[in-house]
Amino acid sequence: MENQDKIICSELFQKQRKVEVVLYPAVLAWKEIEKSSKRSSGTSESEHGQTVKVCEIVAVHKTEDEADAQPRSHPKRINQPSQQYPHAFTVSYVRRTRQHLWRCADVTFHCADQQICEQWVQVINEQLSLLTNRPKNLLVYINPYGGKRRGERIYEQKVAPVFRQAGIFTDVIVTERANHARDHLKMEANLDDYDGVVCVGGDGMFSEILHGLVTRIQTDHGVDQNQPDAELVPCSLRIGIIPAGSTDCICFATQGTNDPVTSALHIVVGDSQPMDVCSVHHNGVFLKYSVSLLGYGFYGDVLTDSERNRWLGPARYDLSGFKTFLSHNYYGGTVSFLPADDNVGHPRDKLQCRSGCRICQHKHSSKDEHDEASEEKEKPAEDSDRGWNVIHGKFIAINSASMSCACPRSPKGLSPSAHLADGTTDLILVRKCSRLDFFRHLLRHTNNDDQFDHWFVEVHRVRKFRFEPWHPDLAPLEDASEHPESPDLSPISSLQETYDDRTAESSWNCDGEILHHTAIQVSVQCQLIRLFARGIEEQQDAEVAV
Numbered sequence: 001m002e003n004q005d006k007i008i009c010s011e012l013f014q015k016q017r018k019v020e021v022v023l024y025p026a027v028l029a030w031k032e033i034e035k036s037s038k039r040s041s042g043t044s045e046s047e048h049g050q051t052v053k054v055c056e057i058v059a060v061h062k063t064e065d066e067a068d069a070q071p072r073s074h075p076k077r078i079n080q081p082s083q084q085y086p087h088a089f090t091v092s093y094v095r096r097t098r099q100h101l102w103r104c105a106d107v108t109f110h111c112a113d114q115q116i117c118e119q120w121v122q123v124i125n126e127q128l129s130l131l132t133n134r135p136k137n138l139l140v141y142i143n144p145y146g147g148k149r150r151g152e153r154i155y156e157q158k159v160a161p162v163f164r165q166a167g168i169f170t171d172v173i174v175t176e177r178a179n180h181a182r183d184h185l186k187m188e189a190n191l192d193d194y195d196g197v198v199c200v201g202g203d204g205m206f207s208e209i210l211h212g213l214v215t216r217i218q219t220d221h222g223v224d225q226n227q228p229d230a231e232l233v234p235c236s237l238r239i240g241i242i243p244a245g246s247t248d249c250i251c252f253a254t255q256g257t258n259d260p261v262t263s264a265l266h267i268v269v270g271d272s273q274p275m276d277v278c279s280v281h282h283n284g285v286f287l288k289y290s291v292s293l294l295g296y297g298f299y300g301d302v303l304t305d306s307e308r309n310r311w312l313g314p315a316r317y318d319l320s321g322f323k324t325f326l327s328h329n330y331y332g333g334t335v336s337f338l339p340a341d342d343n344v345g346h347p348r349d350k351l352q353c354r355s356g357c358r359i360c361q362h363k364h365s366s367k368d369e370h371d372e373a374s375e376e377k378e379k380p381a382e383d384s385d386r387g388w389n390v391i392h393g394k395f396i397a398i399n400s401a402s403m404s405c406a407c408p409r410s411p412k413g414l415s416p417s418a419h420l421a422d423g424t425t426d427l428i429l430v431r432k433c434s435r436l437d438f439f440r441h442l443l444r445h446t447n448n449d450d451q452f453d454h455w456f457v458e459v460h461r462v463r464k465f466r467f468e469p470w471h472p473d474l475a476p477l478e479d480a481s482e483h484p485e486s487p488d489l490s491p492i493s494s495l496q497e498t499y500d501d502r503t504a505e506s507s508w509n510c511d512g513e514i515l516h517h518t519a520i521q522v523s524v525q526c527q528l529i530r531l532f533a534r535g536i537e538e539q540q541d542a543e544v545a546v
Ligand SMILES: CCCCCCCCCCCCC/C=C/[C@@H](O)[C@H](CO)NC(=O)CCCCCCCCCCCCCCC
Pocket: 202, 203, 204, 246, 247, 248, 249, 292, 293, 299, 302, 303, 317, 318, 321, 322, 325, 405, 407, 409, 410, 413, 414, 439, 442, 443, 445, 446, 509, 510, 511, 512, 513
């Protein structure tokens, strides 16, 4: 074993091939040095070798099992490399497969000398111990009733073995009721014992963790959440999401897939993705936090209807979506919003938030300066409406997407160019239109067409917004912005009979939970939390060169 300038190099044996294994300061590389006659043509893999970033090594251990230590195809033949190389160690590492899926792969190296074998295990472990962003102790909450009710099984079969392999200690709590996890975090959990909190469930379970953690931190720091302008204290603990829900949009939009093993590996390697959180108030009283969708009208009605059919599992949303689509309700109200600065782009600029996103990084570095300036602007009572835009109208949907909200139903999401951590939310206003037009708009969530390119849709990137439903007595008789009637799919008059557009109110869907107030004030809290994620990787990130 050579150890020059912290580069360690040995000739070892892997799958009956002699390989040169090199540990650079941040990369482990191995390459075949003697090709057997069978493989004389070589493959691109054997010619160029393979590399793994040290930060993506899950674990290394001495391979004790004889069957593992010996090359598998010829365990009994004499004069085989297994005799010359009786010692072995195995490196487990992250391997990218298709579409943002990560898997844990193993490579076993055989050595002639026990000491060399042990040295390799030691030096790799030393490098791993320098990676201080990796969690060592995690608090795990499992919702046994989320999604298709597979939370416990998913955790035991797919996630716990990965954590065990990486030497992570866990305290696991299987929840016994709704809000069990939230209340435990708020009042009981000893947060100092952990580097992160993991939820096994869907967006609703994530919301519990979010509320428990954020509320706990504010209470510990004496911050009053009821003050809409209070500067909230960011959470130091990161949150991991093991998807086992019905929509899993937070997981999907932060790592590009809703796969439990991929999530577990993002936690093991200690990824960190900051994320915006919207605080929602009603007349100065705190209601909820939201990280994905705040939706009034269509998505509020879908959720209200779907709650009656929870037993259907994820399919409840499709049924309720279909019913709500047929109802074709619209709601009067006034939306006011404070637009974001131009430097965070525009919802239609087609710049997608990806791993290491420049817009989110820029926003973070300019956050303090920006916040001071904006406070100045908003302080004087008489000036409180300065910079605000006001829109009155009848809306089929009012959606605020603080992230893309990509999910398997809509792989590009409600707002494909929304950013995870830029301090803004994309406010999408879908005005009253025909059923056919609304159908076209919905359909564009599933293909490459621009869902904002309709006369009845407008989208704004905002830092704050308010909504006020029309009071029936004050509602204008006709909405001036209405477009002349365009062709409908079919008049479904029976569904409309009891519908009075002057009194109708919808509810807000707040990350999959119903809010009990319709008049709300929303403010984006830039990068309030961090997830064990890295954003969606560009495909070429999968390769590493040495
Ligand atoms: C023609 C097909 C059009 C399909 C259009 C699909 C658009 C889907 C957009 C999904 C956006 C999800 C946003 C995430 C919200 C989460 O915080 C929340 C908690 O998990 N999930 C939901 O509220 C769950 C919301 C689930 C909403 C499902 C809506 C399904 C609409 C179906 C309309 C059918 C029309 C058919 C006409 C013949």
